[in-house]
Amino acid sequence: MNIQKKLIFYIISGFFLILQFNKVALAKVNKTILDNGLTVITKEEHYQPIVALQMWVKAGSADETESNSGVSHFIEHMLFKGTSNLKPTEISKTIENKGGTINAATSKDFTYYHIVIPTEYLKIAVDLLGDIIMNSTFPPEEVETERLVILEEIKRRQDNPYASAWDLFNKNIYEGHPYSRTVLGTSQTLTNMPRETLLEYYNRFYVPDNMCLVVVGDFDTSHLVSEIKHTFSNFTRKAGKIEKHKRIQQNPVNILEEKQVQQAYIIIGTLGPEINDADQYAMDILSYILGGGRSSRLYRKLQEEEKLVYSINTSFLSLKEQGVFYITATCNPEKIPLVKKRVLEELAKIKNEKVPEEELKRAKTILKSEYILSKQIYADEAFGLGYYQTIYNYKFDISYLKNMKKVTSKKILEAINTYFDLDKMTSIVIKPELAQRRRSLQIEEEVQNE
Amino acid sequence: MNKQKLLLAFIFLFIVNILLPEICFAYDVKKISFDNGLTLIYKHTKHNEIVAINLFIKSGSWYEDESNSGITNFIQRLLLKGTKTKTSQELALEIESMGGIINTDTADDYAEITLVITKNHLNKGIEILYDIVQNPSFPNEEIEKERNIILAQIKSKQDVIFEVAYDLFNKSVYGKYPYTKPVLGYEETIPVIKREDLISFHKRFYVPANMVLVVVGNVKEKRLIKKLEKIFNSKQTLQSSYLYSQISAQDLDNNIYSENLPSERILPYKQTYIKKFKQAYLMLGYLLPEGASPDYPTLKVINGILGGGMGSRLFVNLRDKEGLAYEIGSFYPTRKFKSKFVIYLGLDAKNLEKAKEKIIDEIQKLRREKISEEELNQTKNYLKGTFILDHQTNQRQAWYLGWYEIIGKGYLYDTIYLKELEKITSEDIIKTSQKYFKDTNWIVIQITPEEK
Numbered sequence: 061m062n063i064q065k066k067l068i069f070y071i072i073s074g075f076f077l078i079l080q081f082n083k084v085a086l087a088k089v090n091k092t093i094l095d096n097g098l099t100v101i102t103k104e105e106h107y108q109p110i111v112a113l114q115m116w117v118k119a120g121s122a123d124e125t126e127s128n129s130g131v132s133h134f135i136e137h138m139l140f141k142g143t144s145n146l147k148p149t150e151i152s153k154t155i156e157n158k159g160g161t162i163n164a165a166t167s168k169d170f171t172y173y174h175i176v177i178p179t180e181y182l183k184i185a186v187d188l189l190g191d192i193i194m195n196s197t198f199p200p201e202e203v204e205t206e207r208l209v210i211l212e213e214i215k216r217r218q219d220n221p222y223a224s225a226w227d228l229f230n231k232n233i234y235e236g237h238p239y240s241r242t243v244l245g246t247s248q249t250l251t252n253m254p255r256e257t258l259l260e261y262y263n264r265f266y267v268p269d270n271m272c273l274v275v276v277g278d279f280d281t282s283h284l285v286s287e288i289k290h291t292f293s294n295f296t297r298k299a300g301k302i303e304k305h306k307r308i309q310q311n312p313v314n315i316l317e318e319k320q321v322q323q324a325y326i327i328i329g330t331l332g333p334e335i336n337d338a339d340q341y342a343m344d345i346l347s348y349i350l351g352g353g354r355s356s357r358l359y360r361k362l363q364e365e366e367k368l369v370y371s372i373n374t375s376f377l378s379l380k381e382q383g384v385f386y387i388t389a390t391c392n393p394e395k396i397p398l399v400k401k402r403v404l405e406e407l408a409k410i411k412n413e414k415v416p417e418e419e420l421k422r423a424k425t426i427l428k429s430e431y432i433l434s435k436q437i438y439a440d441e442a443f444g445l446g447y448y449q450t451i452y453n454y455k456f457d458i459s460y461l462k463n464m465k466k467v468t469s470k471k472i473l474e475a476i477n478t479y480f481d482l483d484k485m486t487s488i489v490i491k492p493e494l495a496q497r498r499r500s501l502q503i504e505e506e507v508q509n510e
Numbered sequence: 511m512n513k514q515k516l517l518l519a520f521i522f523l524f525i526v527n528i529l530l531p532e533i534c535f536a537y538d539v540k541k542i543s544f545d546n547g548l549t550l551i552y553k554h555t556k557h558n559e560i561v562a563i564n565l566f567i568k569s570g571s572w573y574e575d576e577s578n579s580g581i582t583n584f585i586q587r588l589l590l591k592g593t594k595t596k597t598s599q600e601l602a603l604e605i606e607s608m609g610g611i612i613n614t615d616t617a618d619d620y621a622e623i624t625l626v627i628t629k630n631h632l633n634k635g636i637e638i639l640y641d642i643v644q645n646p647s648f649p650n651e652e653i654e655k656e657r658n659i660i661l662a663q664i665k666s667k668q669d670v671i672f673e674v675a676y677d678l679f680n681k682s683v684y685g686k687y688p689y690t691k692p693v694l695g696y697e698e699t700i701p702v703i704k705r706e707d708l709i710s711f712h713k714r715f716y717v718p719a720n721m722v723l724v725v726v727g728n729v730k731e732k733r734l735i736k737k738l739e740k741i742f743n744s745k746q747t748l749q750s751s752y753l754y755s756q757i758s759a760q761d762l763d764n765n766i767y768s769e770n771l772p773s774e775r776i777l778p779y780k781q782t783y784i785k786k787f788k789q790a791y792l793m794l795g796y797l798l799p800e801g802a803s804p805d806y807p808t809l810k811v812i813n814g815i816l817g818g819g820m821g822s823r824l825f826v827n828l829r830d831k832e833g834l835a836y837e838i839g840s841f842y843p844t845r846k847f848k849s850k851f852v853i854y855l856g857l858d859a860k861n862l863e864k865a866k867e868k869i870i871d872e873i874q875k876l877r878r879e880k881i882s883e884e885e886l887n888q889t890k891n892y893l894k895g896t897f898i899l900d901h902q903t904n905q906r907q908a909w910y911l912g913w914y915e916i917i918g919k920g921y922l923y924d925t926i927y928l929k930e931l932e933k934i935t936s937e938d939i940i941k942t943s944q945k946y947f948k949d950t951n952w953i954v955i956q957i958t959p960e961e962k
Contacts, residue, residue: 429626
């Protein structure tokens, strides 16, 4: 080949390489911090013609006090109840009339507002999100209506055995820490919360410094970022408030409550690492080995072999501050002591012996699968970026698989022995009241006799 | 000369490189037949490693009779409980070791096994799926366990007012039509299904000629076909791509059951039941055509107008404005054979009469008044948005392709459905409402609480 041809060949190849490189670059996550302090995280995905937008606010039940418990969640409701530009009924309709969905949720460490919308209506979604975040007016009549709605929600939650078991567990394992309080608040705090409390909290926490806007989907990054800058241009900078709480010790209680339920609900757990602690990954893997799926240890022993439980699961909840590792089970009330005994036995086993390589590999494979599956849905992809940016750093989500793969059996053994003291576990049991139990037994007998 | 050619080649390659992904995406769905009758629908997606495999079996409550109602669901629950060579635990271990997720489901028109894996496990995944579907061992202990669970599920339906109302509504709208029977079966039929019954039903229906296998993922066609040919011991015959295919009217099923079509009945039909619930419930509806009907997309839009989301007429006019119901909606399920339109409300008994009047008003409005372009567009947007959001994952894409094939629209309907919706006009709405929602053919089921 002569030099001219060689040159042309290299130029053409180079061009294609750059094109491929651009495609790869486009697949990356972009982070911008606006002048007013608002963090904007974007990721282009072009497989579906939709966009998921989420505004994450660093305000949750952990930022509340005994007296304003439930305020974050109340505000979440109120942001759908009117801005200086929109009437209450217009907010959801604006999105739904375009074939999109809009909703919100509150938790311990965050409140987030999420929209999914077809690509061609992206600007409408950005504007609406900006409007409800910056310009909500909290109309007094609407505050009173929502107060009643939330009080109903609190009542309904108490009727839900899974939810009330979870609340009872949190109340005990997080005693002395704001994580112990419920997100909804109590009937007392909700009844007595004046509109001023909502406004004060809104003005304190809904500031650009304290928020992160995450957008995943079918858009052009530079276009979108300039649109966002425009929409949020009047959002003035104000110092965000970051408060850290003291670490608490394990609360080694065993609580028993009787309620009008059909079966027994058990939760046993222990405090775990904070999000910035690398033990996260070991705890996630441990959760799969112990109770994730039908080949997990607790499932095989308690559900398949001994048929002690109707259901059994484990989970590790990563939070900004101390996380929590817990095992939940439902069973016949007669089996409660045996279930607890077996769970502790399995925990003792895993405390003393390293996890075999095959089991470890399987857990990692399942975790990897789940991670990949969740990235198919843009809203779930956005959730991962938003959640971790809110409690720590979005890069945690991106590098998750890489770090998770590195965990060894030795590391898991170390982590278990750091966080699990089997004499100090926290447990709650909700079981049927005596009269209810007799009725349940009767039904069981009838089914068997048929 | 050389330089010009090179420049042209360069420009051509440049354009192709930009456009290639888009072209490939639009047309990479193929239907492939095998000589044992198996149908494969294959979609090549390149954006992730996930492979979604859906196996549809032309079984379900439609294919059952009064004596074995619930047998398909019973079989489906047992498929994961052991094959001739593997126990339930061994199956779970193998699937979870691949990071795979497996599920079974039963509906009126089909039974379904879904497996989601990563592409490097394709071969193993297909082997396990084949084993589960073709070689279940139906262990006696598991049969009895599942029998109890199903009976408990049937019993607990009695605690849910919607389920009670829906069973009654189906009986009323369908009469002796096979869709009357619930998927779970009856308290009378489940206890008497024997192991031999399960085996013979399985033998009859779980055959390749009765199956539609859907694969969506980054899997090369050749590799997939080769594996399937080996596993099923069958050869690929036809390949039809880019062709709009529909299940022909020669479908044997239609002929077998034609005499059971809901014939002349005393319509309009109204029945009141008194039950141990604190609230009242209302179900009002009509018999409607099958999915393959040309009126299908119009009826879907009508359902959207009346009961699609929080901006729909029933929601706004009966709940938002009048507070007549706390639970309200409508649906027109897509079925292979005759379907139905159902409006449902959970309400206080004192509002029953007013709610019925308001619903009749809404139906009349549909028949008489032209819908505004704005409302029609909003409804279409809602339907479009829901459809797109439900197509995000490989799993859901696989489901839709197989489902449209099974119920008679043909798998390619998945790619044209949204365009069909766009074509619907306000005149279509009026014409179709007048055709199916007459004053003379509605069915009403109402449930009222016991007198204290």
